[in-house]
Amino acid sequence: MNAILTIALKDLKLLARDKAGFFWVLLFPILMAVFFGAISSGGSGNRAAMPIAVVDKDGSPYARAFLSELKKSEALRVREADLDSARLLVRRGQLVAYVALWPGAGRSFGFGGDSAMIELGLDPSRRAEAGYLRGLVTAATFSTMRGQFSTGGSGREMIRQSLATLQTDLTRSPEERRRAAGVLNNLERFMVSLDSTEGAGDTTGAAATTAAGAGGPRIKVIDIAEEENGPRNAYEITFPSSVMWALIGVCMSFAISIVHERIRGTFLRLRLAPISRSQVLAGKGLAAFLAALGAATLLLVLAAVVFNVRITNPPALAVALVAAAFCFTGLMMLISVFGRTHSAVAGAGWAVLLVMSMTGGGMIPLIAMPAWMQSVSNFSLVKWGVLAVEGAIWRGFSAQEMAVPVGILLAAGVVGFAVGARALAGSEG
Amino acid sequence: MPAIEVRNLKKSYGATVAVDGISFEVERGECFGLLGPNGAGKSTTIHCVVGALRPDSGEVRLDGEADPTRPSVRAKIGVAPQPIALYEDLTAEENLEFFGKLYNLGADVRKTRIEMALEFSGLAARRKDRVSTYSGGMQRRLNLVSGILHDPPVILLDEPTVGVDPQSRNLIFDNIESLKRLGRTIVYTTHYMEEAQRLCDRVAIIDRGKILALDTVEGLLRAHGGPPTVQVEFARKPAALEDLGGEWEENTLRVRTERPMEVLGRIAGMGDAFQHVSIERADLEAVFLHLTGKKLRD
Numbered sequence: 032m033n034a035i036l037t038i039a040l041k042d043l044k045l046l047a048r049d050k051a052g053f054f055w056v057l058l059f060p061i062l063m064a065v066f067f068g069a070i071s072s073g074g075s076g077n078r079a080a081m082p083i084a085v086v087d088k089d090g091s092p093y094a095r096a097f098l099s100e101l102k103k104s105e106a107l108r109v110r111e112a113d114l115d116s117a118r119l120l121v122r123r124g125q126l127v128a129y130v131a132l133w134p135g136a137g138r139s140f141g142f143g144g145d146s147a148m149i150e151l152g153l154d155p156s157r158r159a160e161a162g163y164l165r166g167l168v169t170a171a172t173f174s175t176m177r178g179q180f181s182t183g184g185s186g187r188e189m190i191r192q193s194l195a196t197l198q199t200d201l202t203r204s205p206e207e208r209r210r211a212a213g214v215l216n217n218l219e220r221f222m223v224s225l226d227s228t229e230g231a232g233d234t235t236g237a238a239a240t241t242a243a244g245a246g247g248p249r250i251k252v253i254d255i256a257e258e259e260n261g262p263r264n265a266y267e268i269t270f271p272s273s274v275m276w277a278l279i280g281v282c283m284s285f286a287i288s289i290v291h292e293r294i295r296g297t298f299l300r301l302r303l304a305p306i307s308r309s310q311v312l313a314g315k316g317l318a319a320f321l322a323a324l325g326a327a328t329l330l331l332v333l334a335a336v337v338f339n340v341r342i343t344n345p346p347a348l349a350v351a352l353v354a355a356a357f358c359f360t361g362l363m364m365l366i367s368v369f370g371r372t373h374s375a376v377a378g379a380g381w382a383v384l385l386v387m388s389m390t391g392g393g394m395i396p397l398i399a400m401p402a403w404m405q406s407v408s409n410f411s412l413v414k415w416g417v418l419a420v421e422g423a424i425w426r427g428f429s430a431q432e433m434a435v436p437v438g439i440l441l442a443a444g445v446v447g448f449a450v451g452a453r454a455l456a457g458s459e460g
Numbered sequence: 461m462p463a464i465e466v467r468n469l470k471k472s473y474g475a476t477v478a479v480d481g482i483s484f485e486v487e488r489g490e491c492f493g494l495l496g497p498n499g500a501g502k503s504t505t506i507h508c509v510v511g512a513l514r515p516d517s518g519e520v521r522l523d524g525e526a527d528p529t530r531p532s533v534r535a536k537i538g539v540a541p542q543p544i545a546l547y548e549d550l551t552a553e554e555n556l557e558f559f560g561k562l563y564n565l566g567a568d569v570r571k572t573r574i575e576m577a578l579e580f581s582g583l584a585a586r587r588k589d590r591v592s593t594y595s596g597g598m599q600r601r602l603n604l605v606s607g608i609l610h611d612p613p614v615i616l617l618d619e620p621t622v623g624v625d626p627q628s629r630n631l632i633f634d635n636i637e638s639l640k641r642l643g644r645t646i647v648y649t650t651h652y653m654e655e656a657q658r659l660c661d662r663v664a665i666i667d668r669g670k671i672l673a674l675d676t677v678e679g680l681l682r683a684h685g686g687p688p689t690v691q692v693e694f695a696r697k698p699a700a701l702e703d704l705g706g707e708w709e710e711n712t713l714r715v716r717t718e719r720p721m722e723v724l725g726r727i728a729g730m731g732d733a734f735q736h737v738s739i740e741r742a743d744l745e746a747v748f749l750h751l752t753g754k755k756l757r758d
Contacts (some may be wrong), residue, residue, distance in 0.1 A: 037561040041547070048549045298543030300606070303510055303539050305531035306560040 032305040037046060038314025039193035039321065045283060046322055054279035056326050064273030068266040068338065079107040082158060083118040086127040089148075091137025096178055101130070121154050128153045130168055135208045138376045148275045155254040155262045165250055190219050229294050262425045266338035271331060271403075271420040274352075275393045277326040278359040281386045282366065283377065285319040289367035289455075291377045305353045310363070311450050319363050323387040331420075351419035358412055358440035361447030368454040385411075386459065392417040461524050463488045463614050465511060465644040469518035471504050478504040479515070480669035486647060488613075491640050493507065493660030494649040495744060497756055498531065501669040502649035503542055509647070510539055522614065538612035542619045542649075544709055548592035552583050552602050557593060563610035577605035580638075582631055597628025604635060616647045617637060621655065632709045651756055653744035665748055672751045677744065683741025684750045687718045693725055693736040706748050 032128060038091065046052050087094045104107045106401045117129035136148035151168060153161050176377035194215050198210055254262070257408035262268050301311045331348070334340035342348055361385075387395055389402065391411030408414040419436035422428030464486040471479040474484075479501045485491040507513040509520050511528035519526065525533045542630035545556050556577055560570040578584040591599060604620055617636070622631045636659055639646060645744045650656055656663045657677050664674040673680055684730050693712045704723060706715030720739045727734070748756045 033564070034562060037558065041550070043559050044554075045547060047550050093673045101756060102603070267470070294543075296541040296543030297506075299512055299543075300539070300559070301535060301562070302512055304559070305534040306562060307531070343539050 033312040034304075034310045035317055038311060039238070039317040039348050042288065042315060042318030043322060045288065046318070050445070051282070052280075053283040056277055056284060056322065057280075057329065058278040059280060060273035060326070060330055063276055064266065064269040064330070064334065065338075067272075068264070068269040080106060081164065082108045082110070083125040084112040084120060084126055086112060086114045086117050086129055086131035089115065089132045089134050089136040092119070093137030094132045095173060097132065097136075097171055097175040097348055100174045101167070101177075104167055104171070107161070119151060123136055124352060126154070127157045147361050149250045151250050151252045151253055153252060155268070159401045161252060162375070165252065168250060180263055189232070190215050192265045248347070262309075262421075263341060263454075264339060265438070266334055267340050267421075267425050270334040270338065270340055270344040271417045271424060272393050272396065274327045274355070274420055275388065275391070275416050277330055278323050278355055278416065279388060279393070279413075280386065281319055281326060281356075282363040283314065284360045285378050286361075286376055286380050287366040288369070289315060289364075289374055309452075312448075312455070316360050316364065316448060320356050320360040323359050324352060327352045327356060340424065342424060343427060346428075347428065348420065348423035350433065350437055351416075351423045354419060354437040354440040354444075355416040358444040358447070360415065361444035362412065362448075363447075364451030364455070365447040366451070368451050368458060371458070387411040411441050412440065415443075462486060462521075463490075463523060465519070465521040466493075466509060466645065467519040468693060469505065469508055469520065470516045471501075471508055471513060477669050479508065480735045481518070482666070482669070483518075484643060484664055484670050484671065484674060488645050489640075489643045490662065491646040491660050493638070493656040493663040494647065494666055495651070495653060495656040495660075495663050495748070495756075496666035497651050500651075500666045502651075502666060503618050504564060504669075505648065505666070506539075506616050510534075510537055510616060535610065535733055536609040536612050537616055538610065538615045540615075540617045540620050542622065544596075544599045544641040546591050546599060546602055546605050546606060549590055551588050551590055552578065552594075555606060556604065560609050561608050565610060571610050573611065577609050580635060581605045595625070595628075596633075597624040600628060601631060602622045604632060608639070612644075614645045614647075618649050619651070620648075621650070621652065642694075653748065653756055657744055663744065665744070665751060667748075667752050673747070680744065681742050682745050684747040685744075686746060686750060687716050688720045688742065689740045690715045690720045690723045690727075691736075691740060692724075692734050692740045695733045695735055698732040699732065706714070710750070744752060 041450070046056070084394060085098050087098065098109070098111070113130065114129075114131055115128070117131070121129055131150040132148065133148050139253055140309040149168065149172070150163075190357040194212060196201075197211055197215070200208065203211070229369075289298070291302070300309065331340070331342065347424075366380040366383065367376060370376045386396055388411075390408045391413030392408060393413045418426075419433065419440060421441065422433050422436065462485040466485070467483050469479050469482045470477075479526055480503070482505055486547060494505060495732050496502055504513065507527065508515045509522070511520075511534070520528060522528045523536055528534065528537070529630065534619070539656070545729065547558070550558065553574060556574045557570065560573060565573060575584075578587050581604065583602055586598065587593065591602065594602065600620060600623075604617065620636075621632055624632070625717070633655075636646065636648070640659075647658060648656070660677065662674065662676050663680060664671045664673065673684060673685065691712065691714050696709065697711045704713070704715050714745055715723050722741070746754055
């Protein structure tokens with residue numbers, strides 16, 4: 032054990048003194064996480080039309096008018112769907128969101144009293160667009176309501192009917208009836224004010240937001256990835272990916288260091304010491320594992336402290352990080368025998384890991400991938416690493432759900448280490 | 461019992477035969493040289509002897525043990541590999557500390573040995589500097605002492621002076637002679653015949669994976685070196701010396717003879733003015749030329 036620790040500590044010291052290696056292992060992943068987190072969190076300016084679905088559970092003329100209003104927006108590409116389909120499409124990343132109008136939305140013009148009549152189901156990875164989308168929905172609500180009132184038809188008639196019904200509704204207390212009548216009278220006055228400003232301009236998102244601020248429609252916003260358990264901010268998406276970048280950095284640094292040792296002759300010196308080959312390999316593996324675990328932990332501590340990333344299940348996260356670090360340690364051993372020179376190993380290693388990263392959520396968040404790409408990503412260890420970490424951070428995985436990615440990571444680590452160690456032994460003649 | 465026994469060792473890389481049936485023994489306390497050009501099979505032989513390479517066939521015994529990969533056997537061997545096998549981003553002291561720990565030296569012993577190694581190699585003043593800042597010669601010296609930090613009785617040095625300046629080379633020679641005086645068994649590979657001639661008690665001349673001759677330096681010279689050469693450079697080429705034989709190159713005559721003084725006497729008696737006279741004894745270069753028909757550095 033002493034020899035293993037001696038080799039591991041030596042390798043960690045060398046890594047700490049290797050400025051380029053240190054950059055790829057720690058600084059680059061942080062930059063990635065912060066950069067992509069920032070651009071996903073902020074976001075303004077020109078956008079492509081957002082694909083959304085409208086779910087009409089109300090079926091009233093108001094609902095149809097609302098749908099028509101949304102379709103007018105150049106910022107949206109609207110389709111109609113039932114609720115299950117809409118949720119599925121958002122979950123798969125094919126839609127940014129859906130807007131559902133619940134039964135009764137037409138009677139209350141979307142305001143709904145104590146309960147929300149409009150539900151906005153959002154892809155959590157597109158949280159940057161949430162405010163904008165909500166503004167568009169609010170604008171459409173007001174615009175529809177204005178249309179209903181300004182035609183002098185159904186809107187005013189509805190208020191009159193409601194006031195008459197209220198007068199005779201003995202199921203409500205006098206106080207309740209007084210407050211409800213006040214709301215309806217205010218609404219009628221609001222309608223009159225709309226008449227007086229007709230033609231003064233169109234209803235923009237900003238105007239709608241102002242109106243909403245003075246008592247706008249109640250819109251319930253939910254994240255669709257895990258319903259109420261979705262990521263709270265973009266950094267909860269970007270930091271799991273950045274952990275994978277750190278592991279990739281460690282993997283490549285140590286794979287290249289093994290080639291370097293073989294070329295320089297230090298590996299021969301290790302082999303000639305009175306220790307077994309397995310101790311030498313275990314020492315290298317332990318160093319890579321500790322570096323990977325350390326870098327991942329540092330990143331997540333930074334994420335939690337500075338970027339408000341929740342760690343909802345710390346024990347599960349510890350298991351996920353150990354499994355991911357172990358997996359990439361095994362991968363490191365395998366990649367180290369991809370060639371006999373630095374350039375061969377670096378070229379082949381980065382090629383494999385970049386493809387894994389691209390398809391596995393290291394670049395594009397898993398949650399934003401189309402269905403076919405999510406199927407492809409099953410072959411990427413980066414995907415299982417991201418999933419395990421996200422499972423412990425915000426996906427709220429049960430132990431059973433965690434077992435799948437963790438098991439795959441551990442198995443891949445064992446296979447990678449065994450095959451790499453065997454090939455390394457074979458290549459030494 | 462010899463310190464090292466090698467019997468009919470063979471090792472190939474694909475179709476290339478690197479070592480082709482080599483046999484030799486190295487006695488305890490002996491400095492044994494493997495002299496041959498680059499690619500002759502010297503390093504492969506060393507790697508097979510220490511168990512870094514598995515031979516295709518043949519037998520190696522170190523201190524009577526047949527398996528050189530056993531930790532107990534490895535502890536008795538010190539190796540300075542041909543490449544500079546050091547960690548460049550560590551200091552000399554950190555490199556030695558690391559190798560000392562690998563050889564399981566206790567803290568006190570390790571400290572003492574590191575001090576000795578740094579003094580031995582002349583690197584004590586640069587002990588805290590990273591190896592990457594050292595000259596080639598300094599790295600070679602550290603490479604040597606890193607292999608013998610655990611004070612092994614058997615030391616294998618694979619081309620330990622390649623690419624070093626004359627000052628460092630002399631320091632390395634001094635180090636090796638010190639080790640000889642301490643009774644260590646040394647196997648020394650080189651393609652510099654001067655080094656083999658200066659340091660080795662016995663030399664095996666190796667080419668294309670085979671040992672062509674093995675003897676003491678004197679024995680090799682006697683058997684394969686040929687007679688000394690008398691070389692005389694005249695002011696003008698005289699006409700009356702044709703019967704001495706030898707070869708002319710402009711005004712210089714070279715005569716290979718078992719009786720150099722007699723030849724010199726005859727030349728002096730003829731009264732022709734000469735500018736330079738020398739008698740050159742055969743060396744290992746001549747032995748190699750005689751055995752292979754080519755020069756060592758071809």
